[in-house]
Amino acid sequence: MRTSALLATGLTLAALSATAGCGLFGEDQPADLQVYSARHYGSEEVFKQFTKETGITVDFLGGDNSELLERIKAEGEDSPADVYMTVDAGNLWNAADQGLLQPIDSPTLDKAVPQQYRDSQDRWFGLVLRARTVLYNPDNVKESDLDPQDTYAGLADPKWKGRICMRDTSEAYTVSLVASLIDLYGRDKALDIVKGWVANDVDVMANDVLLIDAVDAGTCDVALVNHYYLARELEERPDLDVKLYWASQEGAGTHVNISGAGVVKTSDNKEQAQELIEWLATKGQDDMIAGNHEFPVNPSVQPDEVARSFGTFKPMPIDAEAYGALNAEAVDLLAEAGYK
Structure with a gap:
Protein backbone atom coordinates (compact mmCIF):
# COMPACT_ATOMS: atom_id res chain seq x y z
CA MET A 1 0.00 0.00 0.00
CA ARG A 130 -14.28 39.07 -3.71
CA ALA A 131 -17.78 39.16 -2.26
CA ARG A 132 -20.30 36.32 -2.47
CA THR A 133 -23.69 37.88 -2.32
CA VAL A 134 -27.24 37.80 -3.68
CA LEU A 135 -28.27 38.30 -7.29
CA TYR A 136 -31.99 38.64 -8.01
CA ASN A 137 -34.40 39.12 -10.88
CA PRO A 138 -36.19 42.45 -10.34
CA ASP A 139 -39.22 41.28 -12.33
CA ASN A 140 -39.92 38.60 -9.74
CA VAL A 141 -38.30 39.84 -6.54
CA LYS A 142 -38.48 43.09 -4.61
CA GLU A 143 -35.46 44.14 -2.60
CA SER A 144 -37.74 44.24 0.45
CA ASP A 145 -38.35 40.48 -0.01
CA LEU A 146 -34.76 39.81 1.06
CA ASP A 147 -33.77 39.60 4.71
CA PRO A 148 -31.36 42.49 5.47
CA GLN A 149 -30.32 40.95 8.81
CA ASP A 150 -29.50 37.36 7.86
CA THR A 151 -29.78 37.20 4.09
CA TYR A 152 -28.05 33.81 3.65
CA ALA A 153 -30.19 32.25 6.38
CA GLY A 154 -33.25 33.99 4.94
CA LEU A 155 -32.99 31.92 1.76
CA ALA A 156 -34.06 28.93 3.87
CA ASP A 157 -37.51 30.51 4.24
CA PRO A 158 -40.13 28.35 2.47
CA LYS A 159 -41.22 31.38 0.40
CA TRP A 160 -38.12 30.73 -1.75
CA LYS A 161 -39.06 27.14 -2.57
CA GLY A 162 -38.23 26.42 -6.20
CA ARG A 163 -36.81 29.92 -6.65
CA ILE A 164 -33.13 29.75 -5.65
CA CYS A 165 -29.95 28.68 -7.43
CA MET A 166 -26.53 28.14 -5.91
CA ARG A 167 -23.07 26.92 -6.81
CA ASP A 168 -21.86 23.35 -6.41
CA THR A 169 -18.98 22.46 -4.11
CA SER A 170 -16.32 21.93 -6.79
CA GLU A 171 -14.77 25.30 -5.92
CA ALA A 172 -14.14 26.74 -2.47
CA TYR A 173 -16.96 29.29 -2.77
CA THR A 174 -19.83 27.28 -1.27
CA VAL A 175 -17.65 25.44 1.25
CA SER A 176 -16.08 28.64 2.58
CA LEU A 177 -19.48 30.31 2.83
CA VAL A 178 -20.81 27.40 4.87
CA ALA A 179 -17.64 27.40 7.02
CA SER A 180 -18.29 31.07 7.75
CA LEU A 181 -21.89 30.24 8.72
CA ILE A 182 -20.65 27.53 11.11
CA ASP A 183 -18.24 30.06 12.61
CA LEU A 184 -20.97 32.71 12.86
CA TYR A 185 -23.94 30.65 14.07
CA GLY A 186 -22.56 27.32 15.28
CA ARG A 187 -22.93 23.97 13.56
CA ASP A 188 -26.54 23.25 14.48
CA LYS A 189 -27.96 26.49 13.09
CA ALA A 190 -25.70 26.34 10.03
CA LEU A 191 -27.00 22.83 9.35
CA ASP A 192 -30.58 24.07 9.66
CA ILE A 193 -29.84 26.84 7.15
CA VAL A 194 -28.38 24.47 4.57
CA LYS A 195 -31.21 21.99 5.13
CA GLY A 196 -33.57 24.87 4.45
CA TRP A 197 -31.85 25.59 1.14
CA VAL A 198 -32.16 21.93 0.20
CA ALA A 199 -35.82 21.81 1.29
CA ASN A 200 -36.41 24.78 -1.02
CA ASP A 201 -35.27 22.62 -3.95
CA VAL A 202 -32.14 24.67 -4.53
CA ASP A 203 -30.94 24.29 -8.12
CA VAL A 204 -27.18 23.59 -7.87
CA MET A 205 -25.14 24.68 -10.88
CA ALA A 206 -21.56 24.17 -12.01
CA ASN A 207 -20.44 27.80 -12.32
CA ASP A 208 -21.45 31.36 -11.52
CA VAL A 209 -22.09 32.34 -15.15
CA LEU A 210 -24.82 29.69 -15.31
CA LEU A 211 -26.30 31.18 -12.15
CA ILE A 212 -26.33 34.67 -13.69
CA ASP A 213 -27.94 33.35 -16.87
CA ALA A 214 -30.61 31.54 -14.84
CA VAL A 215 -31.55 34.65 -12.88
CA ASP A 216 -31.59 36.75 -16.07
CA ALA A 217 -33.91 34.22 -17.73
CA GLY A 218 -36.15 33.96 -14.68
CA THR A 219 -35.35 30.27 -14.21
CA CYS A 220 -34.22 31.24 -10.73
CA ASP A 221 -35.37 34.33 -8.88
CA VAL A 222 -32.36 34.49 -6.55
CA ALA A 223 -28.79 33.16 -6.64
CA LEU A 224 -25.55 33.51 -4.70
CA VAL A 225 -22.66 34.69 -6.89
CA ASN A 226 -19.21 36.23 -6.63
CA HIS A 227 -19.57 39.90 -7.53
CA TYR A 228 -16.80 39.89 -10.14
CA TYR A 229 -18.54 37.27 -12.30
CA LEU A 230 -21.47 39.65 -12.58
CA ALA A 231 -19.14 42.57 -13.32
CA ARG A 232 -17.53 40.66 -16.18
CA GLU A 233 -20.88 39.63 -17.63
CA LEU A 234 -22.27 43.17 -17.40
CA GLU A 235 -19.34 44.45 -19.45
CA GLU A 236 -20.44 42.23 -22.31
CA ARG A 237 -24.18 42.18 -21.61
CA PRO A 238 -25.22 45.44 -19.92
CA ASP A 239 -28.93 44.68 -20.42
CA LEU A 240 -28.98 41.66 -18.11
CA ASP A 241 -32.23 41.61 -16.14
CA VAL A 242 -30.54 41.19 -12.76
CA LYS A 243 -29.67 43.24 -9.69
CA LEU A 244 -27.04 42.81 -6.98
CA TYR A 245 -28.02 42.88 -3.30
CA TRP A 246 -25.44 43.24 -0.58
CA ALA A 247 -26.28 40.50 1.91
CA SER A 248 -26.78 40.91 5.66
CA GLN A 249 -26.01 44.61 5.80
CA GLU A 250 -28.00 44.97 9.03
CA GLY A 251 -26.29 41.90 10.46
CA ALA A 252 -22.86 40.29 10.13
CA GLY A 253 -22.22 41.70 6.65
CA THR A 254 -21.61 40.22 3.21
CA HIS A 255 -19.40 37.14 2.97
CA VAL A 256 -16.01 38.03 1.48
CA ASN A 257 -12.91 36.03 0.65
CA ASP A 304 -12.40 49.79 -10.90
CA GLU A 305 -15.42 51.53 -12.42
CA VAL A 306 -17.62 48.44 -12.72
CA ALA A 307 -16.96 47.29 -9.14
CA ARG A 308 -17.61 50.83 -7.88
CA SER A 309 -20.97 50.82 -9.61
CA PHE A 310 -22.19 48.16 -7.16
CA GLY A 311 -21.83 50.64 -4.27
CA THR A 312 -20.19 50.26 -0.89
CA PHE A 313 -21.07 47.52 1.55
CA LYS A 314 -20.22 46.14 4.98
CA PRO A 315 -18.10 42.98 4.65
CA MET A 316 -18.35 40.06 7.02
CA PRO A 317 -15.07 39.78 8.98
CA ILE A 318 -12.76 37.13 7.53
CA ASP A 319 -11.64 34.41 9.91
CA ALA A 320 -9.04 32.52 7.87
CA GLU A 321 -8.49 29.94 10.59
CA ALA A 322 -12.21 29.19 10.67
CA TYR A 323 -12.38 28.92 6.87
CA GLY A 324 -9.43 26.50 6.94
CA ALA A 325 -10.08 24.55 10.13
CA LEU A 326 -13.82 24.24 9.47
CA ASN A 327 -13.43 23.29 5.82
CA ALA A 328 -13.81 19.55 6.40
CA GLU A 329 -16.73 20.13 8.76
CA ALA A 330 -18.44 22.32 6.16
CA VAL A 331 -18.04 19.57 3.55
CA ASP A 332 -19.54 17.03 5.97
CA LEU A 333 -22.38 19.39 6.85
CA LEU A 334 -23.28 19.93 3.19
CA ALA A 335 -23.38 16.17 2.67
CA GLU A 336 -25.47 15.63 5.81
CA ALA A 337 -27.94 18.28 4.64
CA GLY A 338 -28.26 16.55 1.27
CA TYR A 339 -26.73 19.44 -0.66
CA LYS A 340 -25.67 18.01 -4.03
Whole structure:
Protein backbone atom coordinates (compact mmCIF):
# COMPACT_ATOMS: atom_id res chain seq x y z
CA MET A 1 0.00 0.00 0.00
CA ARG A 2 2.92 2.35 0.71
CA THR A 3 4.31 1.75 -2.80
CA SER A 4 0.89 2.38 -4.35
CA ALA A 5 0.50 5.64 -2.41
CA LEU A 6 3.91 6.86 -3.48
CA LEU A 7 3.19 5.92 -7.08
CA ALA A 8 -0.13 7.74 -6.98
CA THR A 9 1.55 10.86 -5.58
CA GLY A 10 4.20 10.68 -8.27
CA LEU A 11 1.62 10.37 -11.02
CA THR A 12 -0.33 13.33 -9.64
CA LEU A 13 2.77 15.52 -9.58
CA ALA A 14 3.84 14.34 -13.02
CA ALA A 15 0.43 15.22 -14.42
CA LEU A 16 0.62 18.60 -12.76
CA SER A 17 4.03 19.22 -14.30
CA ALA A 18 2.82 18.23 -17.73
CA THR A 19 -0.44 20.15 -17.76
CA ALA A 20 -0.12 23.14 -15.48
CA GLY A 21 3.15 24.79 -16.40
CA CYS A 22 2.73 28.41 -17.39
CA GLY A 23 6.20 29.76 -17.86
CA LEU A 24 6.78 33.28 -19.07
CA PHE A 25 10.35 32.63 -20.08
CA GLY A 26 12.06 29.89 -22.07
CA GLU A 27 14.28 27.24 -20.53
CA ASP A 28 17.36 29.03 -21.83
CA GLN A 29 16.37 32.07 -19.80
CA PRO A 30 15.79 30.94 -16.22
CA ALA A 31 13.50 33.22 -14.23
CA ASP A 32 14.50 34.93 -11.01
CA LEU A 33 11.31 33.85 -9.24
CA GLN A 34 9.15 30.74 -9.36
CA VAL A 35 5.51 31.25 -8.36
CA TYR A 36 3.16 28.35 -7.68
CA SER A 37 -0.28 29.82 -8.35
CA ALA A 38 -3.78 28.47 -7.89
CA ARG A 39 -5.09 31.86 -9.02
CA HIS A 40 -6.22 31.97 -12.64
CA TYR A 41 -7.27 35.57 -13.15
CA GLY A 42 -4.83 37.29 -15.50
CA SER A 43 -1.74 36.31 -13.51
CA GLU A 44 0.49 36.23 -16.57
CA GLU A 45 -0.11 39.89 -17.44
CA VAL A 46 0.42 40.91 -13.82
CA PHE A 47 3.78 39.14 -13.64
CA LYS A 48 4.84 40.65 -16.97
CA GLN A 49 4.10 44.12 -15.63
CA PHE A 50 6.09 43.36 -12.47
CA THR A 51 9.05 42.31 -14.61
CA LYS A 52 8.72 45.44 -16.73
CA GLU A 53 8.84 47.68 -13.66
CA THR A 54 11.45 45.83 -11.60
CA GLY A 55 13.55 43.76 -13.99
CA ILE A 56 12.84 40.66 -11.89
CA THR A 57 11.67 37.82 -14.11
CA VAL A 58 8.92 35.44 -13.05
CA ASP A 59 8.01 31.88 -14.02
CA PHE A 60 4.75 30.46 -12.70
CA LEU A 61 3.20 27.06 -12.36
CA GLY A 62 -0.59 26.99 -12.27
CA GLY A 63 -2.66 24.24 -10.76
CA ASP A 64 -5.24 23.20 -8.23
CA ASN A 65 -4.57 24.44 -4.71
CA SER A 66 -4.29 21.01 -3.09
CA GLU A 67 -2.04 19.73 -5.88
CA LEU A 68 0.33 22.68 -5.51
CA LEU A 69 0.51 22.26 -1.74
CA GLU A 70 1.27 18.56 -2.13
CA ARG A 71 3.95 19.39 -4.69
CA ILE A 72 5.67 21.85 -2.36
CA LYS A 73 5.62 19.27 0.43
CA ALA A 74 6.88 16.48 -1.83
CA GLU A 75 9.72 18.64 -3.19
CA GLY A 76 10.81 19.57 0.33
CA GLU A 77 14.06 21.49 0.61
CA ASP A 78 14.59 21.12 -3.14
CA SER A 79 11.37 22.91 -4.09
CA PRO A 80 11.99 25.68 -6.64
CA ALA A 81 8.88 27.52 -5.42
CA ASP A 82 9.50 31.02 -4.08
CA VAL A 83 5.93 32.31 -3.80
CA TYR A 84 2.70 30.44 -3.16
CA MET A 85 -0.42 32.24 -4.45
CA THR A 86 -3.96 31.03 -4.06
CA VAL A 87 -7.61 31.93 -3.68
CA ASP A 88 -9.52 31.46 -0.41
CA ALA A 89 -8.33 32.50 3.04
CA GLY A 90 -8.74 28.91 4.25
CA ASN A 91 -6.17 27.70 1.70
CA LEU A 92 -3.70 30.36 2.84
CA TRP A 93 -4.25 29.44 6.48
CA ASN A 94 -3.77 25.76 5.65
CA ALA A 95 -0.44 26.40 3.90
CA ALA A 96 0.81 28.42 6.86
CA ASP A 97 -0.49 25.85 9.35
CA GLN A 98 1.48 23.13 7.56
CA GLY A 99 4.66 25.15 7.96
CA LEU A 100 5.11 25.86 4.25
CA LEU A 101 5.28 29.66 4.50
CA GLN A 102 7.66 31.94 6.35
CA PRO A 103 6.95 35.22 8.17
CA ILE A 104 7.67 38.47 6.32
CA ASP A 105 8.91 41.55 8.15
CA SER A 106 7.66 44.31 5.87
CA PRO A 107 6.60 47.85 6.85
CA THR A 108 5.32 48.18 3.26
CA LEU A 109 2.89 45.28 3.70
CA ASP A 110 1.98 46.40 7.22
CA LYS A 111 0.78 49.67 5.70
CA ALA A 112 -0.77 48.28 2.53
CA VAL A 113 -2.72 45.26 3.84
CA PRO A 114 -5.21 45.74 6.69
CA GLN A 115 -4.78 43.38 9.61
CA GLN A 116 -8.03 41.51 8.91
CA TYR A 117 -6.69 40.50 5.49
CA ARG A 118 -3.36 39.02 6.54
CA ASP A 119 -1.98 36.30 8.77
CA SER A 120 -1.47 37.21 12.43
CA GLN A 121 2.12 35.94 12.10
CA ASP A 122 2.64 37.67 8.72
CA ARG A 123 3.11 34.42 6.79
CA TRP A 124 0.59 35.36 4.10
CA PHE A 125 -1.08 38.52 2.85
CA GLY A 126 -4.38 39.09 1.09
CA LEU A 127 -4.13 40.98 -2.20
CA VAL A 128 -7.66 41.24 -3.59
CA LEU A 129 -11.17 40.66 -2.24
CA ARG A 130 -14.28 39.07 -3.71
CA ALA A 131 -17.78 39.16 -2.26
CA ARG A 132 -20.30 36.32 -2.47
CA THR A 133 -23.69 37.88 -2.32
CA VAL A 134 -27.24 37.80 -3.68
CA LEU A 135 -28.27 38.30 -7.29
CA TYR A 136 -31.99 38.64 -8.01
CA ASN A 137 -34.40 39.12 -10.88
CA PRO A 138 -36.19 42.45 -10.34
CA ASP A 139 -39.22 41.28 -12.33
CA ASN A 140 -39.92 38.60 -9.74
CA VAL A 141 -38.30 39.84 -6.54
CA LYS A 142 -38.48 43.09 -4.61
CA GLU A 143 -35.46 44.14 -2.60
CA SER A 144 -37.74 44.24 0.45
CA ASP A 145 -38.35 40.48 -0.01
CA LEU A 146 -34.76 39.81 1.06
CA ASP A 147 -33.77 39.60 4.71
CA PRO A 148 -31.36 42.49 5.47
CA GLN A 149 -30.32 40.95 8.81
CA ASP A 150 -29.50 37.36 7.86
CA THR A 151 -29.78 37.20 4.09
CA TYR A 152 -28.05 33.81 3.65
CA ALA A 153 -30.19 32.25 6.38
CA GLY A 154 -33.25 33.99 4.94
CA LEU A 155 -32.99 31.92 1.76
CA ALA A 156 -34.06 28.93 3.87
CA ASP A 157 -37.51 30.51 4.24
CA PRO A 158 -40.13 28.35 2.47
CA LYS A 159 -41.22 31.38 0.40
CA TRP A 160 -38.12 30.73 -1.75
CA LYS A 161 -39.06 27.14 -2.57
CA GLY A 162 -38.23 26.42 -6.20
CA ARG A 163 -36.81 29.92 -6.65
CA ILE A 164 -33.13 29.75 -5.65
CA CYS A 165 -29.95 28.68 -7.43
CA MET A 166 -26.53 28.14 -5.91
CA ARG A 167 -23.07 26.92 -6.81
CA ASP A 168 -21.86 23.35 -6.41
CA THR A 169 -18.98 22.46 -4.11
CA SER A 170 -16.32 21.93 -6.79
CA GLU A 171 -14.77 25.30 -5.92
CA ALA A 172 -14.14 26.74 -2.47
CA TYR A 173 -16.96 29.29 -2.77
CA THR A 174 -19.83 27.28 -1.27
CA VAL A 175 -17.65 25.44 1.25
CA SER A 176 -16.08 28.64 2.58
CA LEU A 177 -19.48 30.31 2.83
CA VAL A 178 -20.81 27.40 4.87
CA ALA A 179 -17.64 27.40 7.02
CA SER A 180 -18.29 31.07 7.75
CA LEU A 181 -21.89 30.24 8.72
CA ILE A 182 -20.65 27.53 11.11
CA ASP A 183 -18.24 30.06 12.61
CA LEU A 184 -20.97 32.71 12.86
CA TYR A 185 -23.94 30.65 14.07
CA GLY A 186 -22.56 27.32 15.28
CA ARG A 187 -22.93 23.97 13.56
CA ASP A 188 -26.54 23.25 14.48
CA LYS A 189 -27.96 26.49 13.09
CA ALA A 190 -25.70 26.34 10.03
CA LEU A 191 -27.00 22.83 9.35
CA ASP A 192 -30.58 24.07 9.66
CA ILE A 193 -29.84 26.84 7.15
CA VAL A 194 -28.38 24.47 4.57
CA LYS A 195 -31.21 21.99 5.13
CA GLY A 196 -33.57 24.87 4.45
CA TRP A 197 -31.85 25.59 1.14
CA VAL A 198 -32.16 21.93 0.20
CA ALA A 199 -35.82 21.81 1.29
CA ASN A 200 -36.41 24.78 -1.02
CA ASP A 201 -35.27 22.62 -3.95
CA VAL A 202 -32.14 24.67 -4.53
CA ASP A 203 -30.94 24.29 -8.12
CA VAL A 204 -27.18 23.59 -7.87
CA MET A 205 -25.14 24.68 -10.88
CA ALA A 206 -21.56 24.17 -12.01
CA ASN A 207 -20.44 27.80 -12.32
CA ASP A 208 -21.45 31.36 -11.52
CA VAL A 209 -22.09 32.34 -15.15
CA LEU A 210 -24.82 29.69 -15.31
CA LEU A 211 -26.30 31.18 -12.15
CA ILE A 212 -26.33 34.67 -13.69
CA ASP A 213 -27.94 33.35 -16.87
CA ALA A 214 -30.61 31.54 -14.84
CA VAL A 215 -31.55 34.65 -12.88
CA ASP A 216 -31.59 36.75 -16.07
CA ALA A 217 -33.91 34.22 -17.73
CA GLY A 218 -36.15 33.96 -14.68
CA THR A 219 -35.35 30.27 -14.21
CA CYS A 220 -34.22 31.24 -10.73
CA ASP A 221 -35.37 34.33 -8.88
CA VAL A 222 -32.36 34.49 -6.55
CA ALA A 223 -28.79 33.16 -6.64
CA LEU A 224 -25.55 33.51 -4.70
CA VAL A 225 -22.66 34.69 -6.89
CA ASN A 226 -19.21 36.23 -6.63
CA HIS A 227 -19.57 39.90 -7.53
CA TYR A 228 -16.80 39.89 -10.14
CA TYR A 229 -18.54 37.27 -12.30
CA LEU A 230 -21.47 39.65 -12.58
CA ALA A 231 -19.14 42.57 -13.32
CA ARG A 232 -17.53 40.66 -16.18
CA GLU A 233 -20.88 39.63 -17.63
CA LEU A 234 -22.27 43.17 -17.40
CA GLU A 235 -19.34 44.45 -19.45
CA GLU A 236 -20.44 42.23 -22.31
CA ARG A 237 -24.18 42.18 -21.61
CA PRO A 238 -25.22 45.44 -19.92
CA ASP A 239 -28.93 44.68 -20.42
CA LEU A 240 -28.98 41.66 -18.11
CA ASP A 241 -32.23 41.61 -16.14
CA VAL A 242 -30.54 41.19 -12.76
CA LYS A 243 -29.67 43.24 -9.69
CA LEU A 244 -27.04 42.81 -6.98
CA TYR A 245 -28.02 42.88 -3.30
CA TRP A 246 -25.44 43.24 -0.58
CA ALA A 247 -26.28 40.50 1.91
CA SER A 248 -26.78 40.91 5.66
CA GLN A 249 -26.01 44.61 5.80
CA GLU A 250 -28.00 44.97 9.03
CA GLY A 251 -26.29 41.90 10.46
CA ALA A 252 -22.86 40.29 10.13
CA GLY A 253 -22.22 41.70 6.65
CA THR A 254 -21.61 40.22 3.21
CA HIS A 255 -19.40 37.14 2.97
CA VAL A 256 -16.01 38.03 1.48
CA ASN A 257 -12.91 36.03 0.65
CA ILE A 258 -9.44 36.81 -0.62
CA SER A 259 -6.73 35.91 -3.06
CA GLY A 260 -3.33 36.19 -1.43
CA ALA A 261 0.25 35.02 -1.35
CA GLY A 262 3.15 34.11 0.91
CA VAL A 263 6.86 33.37 0.63
CA VAL A 264 7.62 29.64 0.56
CA LYS A 265 9.77 28.67 3.53
CA THR A 266 12.38 26.88 1.41
CA SER A 267 12.74 29.70 -1.14
CA ASP A 268 16.28 30.60 -2.24
CA ASN A 269 15.06 34.04 -3.36
CA LYS A 270 13.30 35.34 -0.28
CA GLU A 271 14.10 39.03 -0.80
CA GLN A 272 12.83 39.08 -4.36
CA ALA A 273 9.81 36.97 -3.40
CA GLN A 274 8.96 39.53 -0.73
CA GLU A 275 9.44 42.32 -3.28
CA LEU A 276 6.90 40.67 -5.57
CA ILE A 277 4.27 40.44 -2.82
CA GLU A 278 4.95 44.04 -1.77
CA TRP A 279 4.53 45.17 -5.37
CA LEU A 280 1.29 43.22 -5.74
CA ALA A 281 -0.08 44.95 -2.63
CA THR A 282 0.95 48.46 -3.72
CA LYS A 283 1.90 49.47 -7.26
CA GLY A 284 0.47 46.27 -8.70
CA GLN A 285 -3.01 46.58 -7.16
CA ASP A 286 -4.51 48.12 -10.29
CA ASP A 287 -2.97 45.31 -12.35
CA MET A 288 -4.38 42.70 -9.95
CA ILE A 289 -7.95 43.95 -10.33
CA ALA A 290 -7.73 44.85 -14.03
CA GLY A 291 -10.18 42.84 -16.08
CA ASN A 292 -11.52 40.84 -13.13
CA HIS A 293 -13.14 43.59 -11.06
CA GLU A 294 -12.12 42.27 -7.65
CA PHE A 295 -11.78 44.73 -4.78
CA PRO A 296 -8.25 45.84 -3.80
CA VAL A 297 -7.20 45.12 -0.22
CA ASN A 298 -5.08 48.27 -0.14
CA PRO A 299 -7.37 51.01 1.22
CA SER A 300 -5.53 53.68 -0.78
CA VAL A 301 -6.48 52.00 -4.08
CA GLN A 302 -9.92 52.49 -5.64
CA PRO A 303 -11.93 49.62 -7.16
CA ASP A 304 -12.40 49.79 -10.90
CA GLU A 305 -15.42 51.53 -12.42
CA VAL A 306 -17.62 48.44 -12.72
CA ALA A 307 -16.96 47.29 -9.14
CA ARG A 308 -17.61 50.83 -7.88
CA SER A 309 -20.97 50.82 -9.61
CA PHE A 310 -22.19 48.16 -7.16
CA GLY A 311 -21.83 50.64 -4.27
CA THR A 312 -20.19 50.26 -0.89
CA PHE A 313 -21.07 47.52 1.55
CA LYS A 314 -20.22 46.14 4.98
CA PRO A 315 -18.10 42.98 4.65
CA MET A 316 -18.35 40.06 7.02
CA PRO A 317 -15.07 39.78 8.98
CA ILE A 318 -12.76 37.13 7.53
CA ASP A 319 -11.64 34.41 9.91
CA ALA A 320 -9.04 32.52 7.87
CA GLU A 321 -8.49 29.94 10.59
CA ALA A 322 -12.21 29.19 10.67
CA TYR A 323 -12.38 28.92 6.87
CA GLY A 324 -9.43 26.50 6.94
CA ALA A 325 -10.08 24.55 10.13
CA LEU A 326 -13.82 24.24 9.47
CA ASN A 327 -13.43 23.29 5.82
CA ALA A 328 -13.81 19.55 6.40
CA GLU A 329 -16.73 20.13 8.76
CA ALA A 330 -18.44 22.32 6.16
CA VAL A 331 -18.04 19.57 3.55
CA ASP A 332 -19.54 17.03 5.97
CA LEU A 333 -22.38 19.39 6.85
CA LEU A 334 -23.28 19.93 3.19
CA ALA A 335 -23.38 16.17 2.67
CA GLU A 336 -25.47 15.63 5.81
CA ALA A 337 -27.94 18.28 4.64
CA GLY A 338 -28.26 16.55 1.27
CA TYR A 339 -26.73 19.44 -0.66
CA LYS A 340 -25.67 18.01 -4.03
